[in-house]
Structure formats: structure tokens, C-alpha cells
Amino acid sequence: MKRQRQDIVAIRALAILLVMFGHSIILYSSSWNVYGTTQSAPVLDAVKSVIDVLQMPLFFSISGFCLMFTMQSGHRIVFIRFVLDKVKRLLVPFLIVGIGWLVPIRLLLGYLGYENKPLPYVLIYDFLIGFDNGHLWFLPSLFLMFIVVGGLIEISALWNKYERLFEGMLIAVAFGLYMTALCVPAITFIPYMGNVCRYFIFFALGFVIHRYEDALHMHSRGSVLAGVLTLLCSCLIIQLTGITKNGIGALVVGAAMVLAMYMVVPDRYIQISQPISKDSLGLYLFHSPLLYISFTFWPNISPWLMVTINFVGFGLCALLLTELIRFLRLGFVIGE
Structure with missing residues (x-):
């Protein structure tokens, strides 16, 4: 068996921690108004603006990076089998956690977005179709990306120079989709x-980073320094320009930050990253809905107490729940 890439383990752990911390402090973000608070936390607002540009691009890039392992396995990727595996890993957890965890918690806490809506409407329109399913939008979106990837693999398999052709089509499709998002705003209604x-462009970026990591001299002293400087400059640019997660500016800065993360994180064993990376999907699934408790009952407490409750307290709850599900051999709930 090939050695497990410890840099990817650490990046996955860091990515989920960024997502969890971002969710934990979203109450203090100037761009979020679902719940109100009398407290002001400019530092947390600034941190959230940086996390918004990096967190999801980094997550999608990990999927693209790991796709390279699949393609290098020596086994032909069969489209139907490929898609069914993604159904198991992504859509099954989406349905179970959404119907059995997210929606019930929101209903019990009187979530305003569900007010005066019948349950079938909530389940079909808000949850399944995706107009208000919270953090779970990530799973169907990633699944659709894998449908596109599976199709490109099937096309490229018909030709010689399999990897090179796939790479070219992947990049072309990624740029085409991003320009569609910029030029056709109505696409968001689908x-x-x-x-x-x-x-999708960040998924493609992860694949390209993996393919050319030797040429990029990942983890050399010079690349680490360049990565650190890139991250610092990117944070400064985000604060000075007010870049959001959309637009060309966000694409350039987000891509630079993603590349920098792969340069900075070392390929060596880090104990703390192992359980976090292993349970990353469970943490993603279970953590965010718990935050509605604190946002509903204690919105005006000290921001730092809120962070402690949300990030540490509910983070540990999500971790323990993930481990319990695995212990009970219900791994299908978390895509295993």
C-alpha cells in the first residue's frame, strides 16, 4: 500500500477547522444577517472575511488533489461504479443528516427561515432543491462535480495520452463554468x-497542483517562505479591498491562498491532525446545526464565550457523535 500523504491529512484537518471556526463566528460577520446580536467583534468579522475566501476553495481542491490518486491506481475508472461510489459517500450522508439532523434541529428551535412553511415544502424546496439547506449544499455540489469529472474521464479514455487529455478538458471546463457564473448570474437559480x-475551478486547481507538485518544488524551504508571504499578503488584500468569495479578485486571491497552503503544510506525521482529518466529514455534517442552539438562546453573550461554546464545545460534540456512529457500525451515515 502506498504511504499516506501526511500533508493532505493535515490540509484536510486544517480545512475542516477553518470551516468550523468560520461557522462558529458567523454571527459577527457583517455580511450575515440570519440571526442578530447586540455584540460587535471587528476582529472576528475580519477573520471571517479571510476564511470565506479560503475555506471552500481549499475543501474542493482537496477532492481534486485526491482524484489524482484514483487515476494513478492502475484501475480503469468505470463511470457507473464511480458515480455510485459518490452517491454512497456524498448523497446518502446528505439525505440522512439533512432529514434526521439539520431540519429537525431547525424546526425545534423555531428557525425563522421555516416559519409558516409546511413540512413538505421545507423538505423538498428548502432542503432537497437547496434553497435553504445550510452548510449541506456542499455535498450535492461536489457530487455534481464528480458527475462532470466522470464524464471527462470517459471521454479521455477513448484517446491516447489519457491523463494529458483529461487535464486539458478539466481546465477548459473549469474556466468555462467560472465565466458562466460571472456572466450569467441567473445560473444561481438552478x-x-x-x-x-x-x-469547480478550485477542484481543477487541486488536480493540477498534484500533477505538477514536483515542478512546483512543494515543501522546499523557498516554497514554504513564498507560501507564508502569499498567505499574509492575501489576508491584507482581502481586508483592504473587501474581496468576497465571488468575482475575479476572489478567484485570484483564493487560488493563491490554496496553492500557498499546499506549499506551507509539511508532508510529515502530525498527531493532532489524524483524528480531525479522519472525522472531517462527520464534523462538517454535525457541527453547524448545533450552532443554532447558541444563536437562538444566547446571541448576546460575550463573543469569546460564544466562540468557546461553538468551536470547542459543539466541536467536541460533533467529534464524539462521529466516533459513536462509527462505533455503532453506522458508517454509511458519514459516507463510509
Whole structure:
């Protein structure tokens, strides 16, 4: 068996921690108004603006990076088998956690977005179609990306120079989808397609980073320094320009930050990253809905107490719940 890439383990752990921390402080973001608070936290607002540009591009890039492992396995990728595997890993958790965790918690807490809506409308329009399913939009969006990837693999398999042709088509499709998102705003009204168009380019970036990592001299002293400087400059640019997660500016800065992360994170064993990376999907699935508790009952407490409750307290709850599900051999709930 090939050695597990410890840099990817650490990046996956870091990515989920960024997502969890971003969700934990979203109450203080100037761009979010679902729940209100009398507290002001400019530092947390600034941190959230940086996380918004990086978190999802980094997550999608990991999927693209890991696709290279699949393509290098020596086994021909069969489209139907490929898609069915993604159904198991992405759509099954989406349905189970959405119907059995997210929606019930929102209903019990009197979530305003569901007010005066019948349950069938909530389940079909808000949850399944995706107009208000919280953080779970990521899973169907990634699934649709894999449908596109599977199709490109099938096409490229008909020709010689399999990897090179696939890479060219992947990049072309990624840029085409991103330009569609910029030029055709109405694409966002098609369920999940706005997210696919906006983030597929980062999936492709992860694949390209993996393919050319030797040429990029990943983890050399010079690349680490360049990565650190890129991250610092990117944070400064985000704060000075007010870049959001959309637009050409966000694409350039987000791509630079993603590349920098792969340069900075070392390919060596880091103990703390192992359980976090292993349970990353469970943490993603279970953590965010718990935050509605604190946003509903204690919106005006000290921001730092809110962060402690949300990030540490509910983070540990999500981690324990993930481990419990695995212990009970219900791994299908978390895509295993």
C-alpha cells in the first residue's frame, strides 16, 4: 500500500477547522444577517472575511488533489461504479443528516427561515432543491462535480495520452463554468449549479497542483517562505479591498491562498491532525446545526464565550457523535 500523504491529512484537518471556526463566528460577520446580536467583534468579522475566501476553495481542491490518486491506481475508472461510489459517500450522508439532523434541529428551535412553511415544502424546496439547506449544499455540489469529472474521464479514455487529455478538458471546463457564473448570474437559480460553476475551478486547481507538485518544488524551504508571504499578503488584500468569495479578485486571491497552503503544510506525521482529518466529514455534517442552539438562546453573550461554546464545545460534540456512529457500525451515515 502506498504511504499516506501526511500533508493532505493535515490540509484536510486544517480545512475542516477553518470551516468550523468560520461557522462558529458567523454571527459577527457583517455580511450575515440570519440571526442578530447586540455584540460587535471587528476582529472576528475580519477573520471571517479571510476564511470565506479560503475555506471552500481549499475543501474542493482537496477532492481534486485526491482524484489524482484514483487515476494513478492502475484501475480503469468505470463511470457507473464511480458515480455510485459518490452517491454512497456524498448523497446518502446528505439525505440522512439533512432529514434526521439539520431540519429537525431547525424546526425545534423555531428557525425563522421555516416559519409558516409546511413540512413538505421545507423538505423538498428548502432542503432537497437547496434553497435553504445550510452548510449541506456542499455535498450535492461536489457530487455534481464528480458527475462532470466522470464524464471527462470517459471521454479521455477513448484517446491516447489519457491523463494529458483529461487535464486539458478539466481546465477548459473549469474556466468555462467560472465565466458562466460571472456572466450569467441567473445560473444561481438552478439548484446547486451556481456553486458548481463557482468552485469547480478550485477542484481543477487541486488536480493540477498534484500533477505538477514536483515542478512546483512543494515543501522546499523557498516554497514554504513564498507560501507564508502569499498567505499574509492575501489576508491584507482581502481586508483592504473587501474581496468576497465571488468575482475575479476572489478567484485570484483564493487560488493563491490554496496553492500557498499546499506549499506551507509539511508532508510529515502530525498527531493532532489524524483524528480531525479522519472525522472531517462527520464534523462538517454535525457541527453547524448545533450552532443554532447558541444563536437562538444566547446571541448576546460575550463573543469569546460564544466562540468557546461553538468551536470547542459543539466541536467536541460533533467529534464524539462521529466516533459513536462509527462505533455503532453506522458508517454509511458519514459516507463510509
